[in-house]
Amino acid sequence: MSEVTIRDVAKAAGVGVGTVSRVLNNHPSVRESTRKKVEEAIEALDYKPHRIARQLSLGKTSNIGVVAPFFIRPSSVERLRGVETILAEHKYDLVLYNVETKERRDQLFESLPRGDMFDGLLIITLTPNDDEAERLLRGSVPVVLVDASHPRLNRVVIDDVLGGYMATKHLIDLGHERIAYISDILESPFEHVGASSLRYRGYRDALAEAGLPFLPEYYHQDQHGVPQARKMVHELLALPAPPTAIFAASDTQAIGALQAASERGIVVPDQLSVIGFDDIEIAEFLKLTTIHQPLFTSGVEGAALLFQCMQSSKLKREANEIQLPLRLIERATTAPPISI
C-alpha cells in the first residue's frame, strides 16, 4: 500500500532527498524551519522509511540472530528471555532459527556465517566443530556461544563436569551407593561435545572418588524428553537390583523419572531419590532437588557480550569465556536411602 518513498517526501516538502534523510536521522545541520517543513510532509504522506533499503545502504540490520534447539528444551526459553531483555534495551530485533533436526543444524552452520540478516549471532546449546568454528570466525559478524563451548569463540558457559560431580556427590553424601545416571544421547548429532557427556564425566569422577563402582546397567541414554526419560527409569526400576537414586541430566528428564516412580508406586524420596539439572521454572513447584544453573542470566550475559563484541568489532582480541556459577538446590526429591 504505502509505497511512499523518500523522494516523494522530498518533492512534497520542496527539498532534496539528502535533507529528508538528514531529518530522519536527526542530523544536526538542518535548519529548524526546513526540518519542520519536512516533518509536515512526512506526516501528511504517512511516510515510514523502508527498513530493508536502509539496511542495504547502511550495511547494518539492527537484528540479532539466535540459533537454538528451542522447543525441545524449556531451558532455551528461559535463556532467550534473558537475551530479549538486553535486545529490547538496544532496540534490536530478534531473528530466531529453531533447530530440531541434524539437517537443519548443519544447514544453519553452513549458511549463518554469511550473517547478512543480522549484526550479531548467538548460538545456544549447539557446539560447533572446528571447521564450523573456523567459518564463524571468518564470517563478518561477531558470534557468542551460550551453553556451548569452543576455545576460539566467545562463550558463556557453566562447568558441566563440576555440575555432574555436585549432583552425584550430593547423592553419595546422603548415603546412596546405587546411583543411576540418565541423559540424552551423548554422541548427539546436535553437539560436538554435549553438556550431558561432561556431566557424565562428573558423575564418574564422583563415583570413583567415593570408591563406588560404575555399573553400566545404571547408565541409560535416549532422546531428550519426558516420555523417553520415563521409559528409561521404568527399565532402571525393573532391574533386579534397582538404583536407590537417579541423577537426571536435565529437569525435563527428572520429571520423567518422577512420573515413572509414581506409576510404579515408588515413593520419592523415601524409596527413590531423584536429582535434576537446570532448575527450570516448574522445578520449584515440583519440589525437585536440582543443580541450579543461571539460565536467564546466561541469556543476559551472552547478549551483553555480543553487543560488546559488536561495538568493538575491529580489535580481534582473545575469545572471552564467561563462566557462571552452579548451585545445589535441595528440595524434596532427595533423601537418604532406606536402611536395609
Added chain:
Amino acid sequence: MSEVTIRDVAKAAGVGVGTVSRVLNNHPSVRESTRKKVEEAIEALDYKPHRIARQLSLGKTSNIGVVAPFFIRPSSVERLRGVETILAEHKYDLVLYNVETKERRDQLFESLPRGDMFDGLLIITLTPNDDEAERLLRGSVPVVLVDASHPRLNRVVIDDVLGGYMATKHLIDLGHERIAYISDILESPFEHVGASSLRYRGYRDALAEAGLPFLPEYYHQDQHGVPQARKMVHELLALPAPPTAIFAASDTQAIGALQAASERGIVVPDQLSVIGFDDIEIAEFLKLTTIHQPLFTSGVEGAALLFQCMQSSKLKREANEIQLPLRLIERATTAPPISI
C-alpha cells in the same frame, strides 16, 4: 569479510551479471556450459548472495513476523512450535517480536503494519482495537490473528465463552456450589477484549443457568503468573466461607492455586477442586483437570492460513475465521465436594 558480489563473480566467470543472477535463480535460459562456468566461479570465490540486497530488489523478504506476549505465556511457546513446523516447510525465517509491556505493544501496532521486514504477520494473543485493525488492513502484508479476534481480520480462535462455561459446568455437575474464578486482569492493557473476560462470561452463564448466585468475593484478578495466582488463592481460602472449587483462567494460574492449597494443607481434590485452562505440557504430569485447547494446532492453522493469504494476496476476500474445538480433560484435581 566475504564482500564478494555478483559482479565479482561475473567478472571471474567472464559473463554478465544478468547471467550470474539467472544461474542463481535457476532460470532456464542459460546454456549448460555457461552455467558450469558460473558455478565454478561461485565455488572458487565462495560467493553467497546478499540476502538483504535480494530482498530490496525483489520486494520480498522470506521472513514472517510473529508478535506474541511470548515469555509470560507458556502457551505461546507451544503455539509457536506449531508455527515453526509450517515455516520450515516453506523455507521462511522467523522474526520474533516479544511483548511484555503496553508501550512495546502499542509501538509494535504502530510500526508493524509497514511490514517491510516480513511478508506476512502473525499476531498471537494480542487483540487489536478498531483503529489498529484498520491500519493492519491497509498495510501491505497479510495478517492472521491467533488466539485473538477482530471481525475484519483473519483469525484462528476458540470459543472462550463456551470454554468458561464448560469448566464451570463441570464443577457444577460434580455438585459444587461455591465456585471461584481467578484470572489475569480483564481490562488488560494488552488486549482489547481478552480471553479471560470471555471465559468469565461463560463462568457467569453457567452459574446463572444452574441458579447459583454470583459472589463478587469469589472472583479475583491479578497479573498473569504463578505467584500472583498463589496469592489470590490464599486470599480465597482465607475467606469465612471459602470456595470448594476454583476455576483458573489458565493452567499457569491453576498451578498457583495448587501451590496455595498445598501450603495450607488443603488436599486436592478432596477438599478443593481446581480446574485450569489450556492443557499446557506439564498439566498432564500434574494431573490437572483442564479445558484443552489445541495450542500447537492453532499455530499450524494460523501459519497455514497466513501462507494461503500470502499466495492469493490479490483477492481481498472476507476475513476467515477458523474455530478450533475445546475438550474437557478430567484428571485428578477435581472431585465432588465434601458432603457436610
Added chain:
DNA sequence: CATAAAAAAGGAACCGGTTCCATTTCATTA
C-alpha cells in the same frame, strides 16, 4: 549457404535508503 527465428547473454536501470561532494545561502567582519 543465406536467412529467419529462437535461444542465450550483456548490461543499464531499478529497488529505497545514505552519504559525500559541490553548490547555494546565511552570518560575520572589515
Added chain:
DNA sequence: TAATGAAATGGAACCGGTTCCTTTTTTATG
C-alpha cells in the same frame, strides 16, 4: 557593502541484488 567563512542544502553515486530490453549467438529451414 563586499569579502570571507560557516552552515545548510541538492543530488549523484552507491549498497548488491533482479529484470527488462537489446544485442549477439546459435539453431533450423529453404
